[in-house]
Amino acid sequence: MSRSGEEVWKNSTEKINSELFTLTYGSVVAQLCSDYNNNYNLVNKQLDSMGYNIGIRLIEEFLAKTGAARCHTMKETAEIILKVGFKMFLNITPQVDNWSLDNRQFSLILNENPLADFVELPSDAKDLWYSQILCGVLRGALHMVQLDVSVWFVKDVLKGDDITELKLKLNKILKDEVPAGED
Amino acid sequence: MSEEEIILPSIASGVKSLTVNDRPMHEFGYNPSLGPHSNEITESSLNILLNRKTISLTPTSTHSIYDRNILGTKKHELSISSLSFLFGEVVSWSHRSSKGIQDLENRLNGLGYKIGQRTLELVKLRERFKNTKREIRLVEMLQFIHSTLWKALFGESANELERSQDINNEYMITDNCPLMAKFINIPKDYGNLNCSALTAGIIEGALDSAGFYAHVSAHSVPTDYMPQRTVFLIKVEEEVLIREDLRGGPMN
Amino acid sequence: MASYYFTIIGTLDRPLYELEFASFKNPTAQGVPGKSQFSASVKEILPFIANSSLDVVEDAQWNSNQFHLGKIDAFFGLQVNGYITQGNIKFLLCYETPTNANLALHAKQDDTTLKQFFNEVNDLYVKCLLNPFYSVNDAITSPDFDLRVKLIVRKYL
Numbered sequence: 128m129s130r131s132g133e134e135v136w137k138n139s140t141e142k143i144n145s146e147l148f149t150l151t152y153g154s155v156v157a158q159l160c161s162d163y164n165n166n167y168n169l170v171n172k173q174l175d176s177m178g179y180n181i182g183i184r185l186i187e188e189f190l191a192k193t194g195a196a197r198c199h200t201m202k203e204t205a206e207i208i209l210k211v212g213f214k215m216f217l218n219i220t221p222q223v224d225n226w227s228l229d230n231r232q233f234s235l236i237l238n239e240n241p242l243a244d245f246v247e248l249p250s251d252a253k254d255l256w257y258s259q260i261l262c263g264v265l266r267g268a269l270h271m272v273q274l275d276v277s278v279w280f281v282k283d284v285l286k287g288d289d290i291t292e293l294k295l296k297l298n299k300i301l302k303d304e305v306p307a308g309e310d
Numbered sequence: 311m312s313e314e315e316i317i318l319p320s321i322a323s324g325v326k327s328l329t330v331n332d333r334p335m336h337e338f339g340y341n342p343s344l345g346p347h348s349n350e351i352t353e354s355s356l357n358i359l360l361n362r363k364t365i366s367l368t369p370t371s372t373h374s375i376y377d378r379n380i381l382g383t384k385k386h387e388l389s390i391s392s393l394s395f396l397f398g399e400v401v402s403w404s405h406r407s408s409k410g411i412q413d414l415e416n417r418l419n420g421l422g423y424k425i426g427q428r429t430l431e432l433v434k435l436r437e438r439f440k441n442t443k444r445e446i447r448l449v450e451m452l453q454f455i456h457s458t459l460w461k462a463l464f465g466e467s468a469n470e471l472e473r474s475q476d477i478n479n480e481y482m483i484t485d486n487c488p489l490m491a492k493f494i495n496i497p498k499d500y501g502n503l504n505c506s507a508l509t510a511g512i513i514e515g516a517l518d519s520a521g522f523y524a525h526v527s528a529h530s531v532p533t534d535y536m537p538q539r540t541v542f543l544i545k546v547e548e549e550v551l552i553r554e555d556l557r558g559g560p561m562n
Numbered sequence: 563m564a565s566y567y568f569t570i571i572g573t574l575d576r577p578l579y580e581l582e583f584a585s586f587k588n589p590t591a592q593g594v595p596g597k598s599q600f601s602a603s604v605k606e607i608l609p610f611i612a613n614s615s616l617d618v619v620e621d622a623q624w625n626s627n628q629f630h631l632g633k634i635d636a637f638f639g640l641q642v643n644g645y646i647t648q649g650n651i652k653f654l655l656c657y658e659t660p661t662n663a664n665l666a667l668h669a670k671q672d673d674t675t676l677k678q679f680f681n682e683v684n685d686l687y688v689k690c691l692l693n694p695f696y697s698v699n700d701a702i703t704s705p706d707f708d709l710r711v712k713l714i715v716r717k718y719l
Contacts (some may be wrong), residue, residue, distance in 0.1 A: 145388045245694075248695065338708040339708050
């Protein structure tokens with residue numbers, strides 16, 4: 128039986144003040160913008176790639192702490208990501224919405240985002256998705272459980288939208304390379 | 311002054327510099343190229359001020375960062391793993407973009423520097439309600455960093471604060487288990503890297519901001535019980551010591 | 563007729579932000595309330611007055627451990643009131659020295675309101691600084707910041 132996000136957060140998580148995390152991420156994004164001379168498309172790509180590298184490691188801790196079983200449907204996957212994953216790592220609870228008809232795509236709506244506290248985007252940064260690293264993390268983590276997904280931002284409060292929304296779409300299920308005994 | 315010639319003040323570097331031809335939207339927004347003329351109060355802007363109309367000056371005016379409460383005691387918490395994962399990837403990324411250990415440590419230091427500048431002002435602002443004062447002497451500033459700043463960032467004070475016996479401009483802050491480096495494993499090919507260089511940058515940013523110019527570096531001094539024990543070596547610039555001497559009299 | 567010149571000066575002695583305004587508490591009979599009524603000759607020298615008082619600030623800042631530096635300088639009928647943050651960012655407010663003639667105008671304003679004004683601006687400045695896209699010593703061009711400074715001005719002065 129897998130553990131709930133709330134339970135993992137309460138009992139198995141060493142907690143820290145989010146400000147250091149927010150400031151560190153801010154410093155990184157600012158540095159990337161400077162490195163790439165404000166070519167925001169490149170910055171987005173780099174953030175996504177860094178997120179991917181984090182995701183492939185993060186999944187291990189996730190599976191270890193929660194004992195989560197293999198998901199059989201995207202709906203289950205979505206539930207687990209939201210209720211457990213986001214809760215235990217970022218202590219936030221996003222919502223799921225906009226399921227596609229084939230149930231392979233949904234939207235994640237972030238009502239709070241510790242990555243982007245205190246950020247005001249420069250007026251020329253219309254192409255920048257500030258929290259792009261999250262897309263990479265989700266992509267990397269799900270890749271390690273044989274799900275090839277695409278994740279991308281569609282709305283961001285930093286840009287003046289009313290909500291922050293990501294879309295997650297299942298492309299295909301990868302050939303099962305994990306030895307039996309996983310479930 | 312003639313109307314045609316406008317002597318431009320030297321403009322600090324920004325993401326995008328405003329020119330004399332930029333006009334502010336709705337007449338709000340200081341333009342350093344024009345000076346006080348750019349944001350003076352006019353009839354229309356006055357109307358907005360007096361009636362507190364909600365207008366969108368920027369895409370995010372309705373939930374502006376300036377309306378957030380930074381003094382509140384309720385803090386958002388998250389998992390230390392998130393910070394560790396982020397930090398681990400920051401070290402890898404910095405390694406990929408650097409040309410050697412020293413360059414890598416400089417990059418990490420630079421990232422930490424910006425954090426230190428911000429944290430210093432934020433912590434002091436919050437403290438002001440307890441009637442605390444500005445730090446104007448080196449030792450008090452170091453004590454502030456060692457205890458209050460460390461606690462605000464990492465949850466508890468650092469362990470030791472010492473002054474070097476032989477060299478009068480060197481101080482050391484010791485942390486037995488630095489939070490940032492807690493779960494990082496340095497692969498062998500990174501050599502002598504100390505990723506606490508980021509934390510060293512935080513200290514350096516805070517000190518420089520306050521006028522105590524210094525160079526800070528991190529050094530591992532593991533013991534049997536404390537394998538991650540780190541000493542932050544603070545080398546204070548000569549001019550600071552001279553100033554301390556000159557102004558070392560009793561405070562008001 | 564109480565007019566003010568407020569400026570935020572960075573660690574490299576450059577102005578990051580400036581604002582000229584007139585007292586909202588004691589508005590003039592004519593003209594736009596809030597719009598500064600400094601004469602042209604005074605307008606010209608305001609930045610110089612602020613700049614020259616920086617020397618005095620530097621002296622004061624290492625002798626006092628307060629954030630509020632109080633009245634630090636006076637020149638040409640104007641006085642300068644100062645505040646400094648831990649990060650060495652200076653807030654200076656220049657205004658006409660109250661004389662017998664305009665004492666009534668300044669009666670409503672005292673030390674407390676000035677202090678509250680500076681405290682609130684400090685709060686705004688830190689919020690500006692926390693933005694990763696803002697670097698120390700950048701000019702503060704955000705319209706939201708400008709609006710809120712003016713609202714604080716209206717509230718206290």
